[in-house]
Amino acid sequence: MTVPLRAAIIGTGAIAHAHAEAIAALAPRVELAAVVDVDADRARTFAERFGAATVHSEVDALLAERPDLVHICTPPQTHVPLAVRALRAGIPVLVEKPTALSLAEMDELVAVSRETGVPALTVFQHRFGEAAQRLMRLRDEGVLGRPLVAVCETLWYRSADYFDLPWRGRWDVEGGGPTMGHGIHQFDLLLAVLGSWRRVSAVAARQALPTDTEDVSMALVEFDSGALASVTNSIVSPREVSRLRFDFEHATVEVEHLYGYADADWVFTPAPGHEDLAERWSAESSTADAAATSSHRSQLGAILDAFATGREPGVAADDARRTLEFAAATYASAFRGMPVRAGDITPGDPFYRSMDGGAVPWPAVKGATA
Template sequence: MQHPKHRAAVVGTGGIAHRHAQSLAALGDRAELVAVAELDPDRAAAFAAQYGVPAVYGTAEALLAAEELDLVHLCTPPKTHAPLAIAAMRAGVPVLVEKPTALSLAEMDELAAVQEATGTPVLTVFQHRYGAAAVRLRRLLEAGVLGRPLVAVCETLWYRDDDYFAVPWRGTWDAEGGGPTMGHGIHQYDLLLSVLGPWTEVRAAAGRLSRPTDTEDVSMALARFANGALATVVNSVVSPREVSRLRFDFEHATVEVEHLYGYTDADWRFTPAPGHERLADMWIPDDAAPASGHVLQIRSILDALDSASEGDATEPGVSLAEARRTLEFAAATYASAFRGRPVAAGEITGDDPFARGMDGGAVPWAPTRKAVTA
């Protein structure tokens, strides 16, 4: 069935907004970018001119009031994600939010309440789930051919210099929500969680070792999963040789990837265990597969929206429930690191300070460098 083009809008025109605009352009037979909202009029005009956007608004509220939309992309600083997502849902527009979806589990639960009341979904950008190799890995695991997952390693070892944190909202708890645990490594360990499933316990450490931030610049976690697997998760912005790495050791094979900001099939390696060499025939790389990125996830969302229009109940990804599990892993990492004890899944609830903010009011290092109120 031929579907009309989906009308999309972008809110915020920072660096990541260009990735969204370019992805929508790549899906030009499926979607069109019809409007943009940005507080800075000069930046809004430049963005609109670059991508041929016909309508420009000074605020998200004005955009939502004026436009008939099928999807709105939130590309604003993290502190604004929850309130803007709520505004979009109340306007009846599905919303795709850059990570992190919100700054706390309490905000995630508020989003869930509005989603239930409006029936309008809020989705999170976790594009690495959609690369061909990750899809293949989950399919083989679900088929049982790899055996039980046993050990995993997840590393986001990146480098951000002091100038990077000169942007006022970066490196602050109140505006960014956290350091590399929230803003950098979250893509890698979200992919880890999408493969290994529910986690049950986290033991962690975190530190501000080098950067001029309020938040941590390094965190390390040891996680236990419901299926018995154990995993280490390292997030850093002080590592000069940058790499993003995931390794999964199953009973019958090791599957690993090393990349930086997006992987192709060529970045993955499959090593069968002795006696299981035939499994290599089931790992067939697709040299033509695109790199993991926004295009793949947005295409999947549009597919789900089209299916819904035909009466299919296919849920677009990444759903709020899935995103909450990932954000809860971040909260547990901070809570364990700052409280000095293991944290169980489901433990951070209600009035727990770590449900209201990732710092939990318990950051052990020096007084804050700066505070952002806007």
């Protein structure tokens, strides 16, 4: 009988429920061994609901249990410090987005992961849906032809009271607005499909919400492949939608969903003369799990598979860094009014130390900024 992997959760707030539900859905391959939270009552209630064996009030006590994987589900400013503690204890981590508040923090995490040889993983679950995996296989085979044009839209809505929590809408605690906390899932999948980006030209604004951060950003992106893309991140859009469209030489592949897609949310349109590709897409889609979504479960399942076979699980910190650099470049371009190339933001740049770069063109409304 296979011994289940022992998972632990740090922070039992809202997003932790998605992690615990993923762990429960993948039983008996994995079990929830322990939780910790600064709110003892919330931690106990959470543990009782999801069957955690032990509840702790201190992170060190949880790490002393030597779990096989620690899920970090705390507010963003604590992600890297907690991840580093776990890595130095020899325990792999799965960190909620955004992984870090800055490229400086991200590079610290990458360095500690390399030094210890312990995986530091980021939650980018949209990469692991069956349709996205199929798209990337077809891309790798070259049957779709060159990528030409892409559109990436996260058009969501958040009311003013969403920001009543003191850590929301602040550069120093949350790292940024929808570019960091909402659209990052969609443009991470965009980058996973299209590869290395070359240059970003962006704008950002605070249109309506009581935040220090932006509530909308828009970017035009050039990729090393020559592909061009537009990326919109908004939390002022009443009709909410998440949309990705990829135009290759031989097909258009697109998805429209909100917080997680199923296989049925994808549409495949072949270019004339390439109808065989649509037939293949349809045939492979017909064998997919119709109920499966691009969820924490899909990514955790892939991580468990990687652990079981000795492969490197995704999404590793050095890979996640590319996505975080894209966010930093979006802010730097928007606030400086000029294009930013990949690699431009180096340790001497203010945007390396914080996403606002000390250059936000509107006044703060929530207090301290980075």
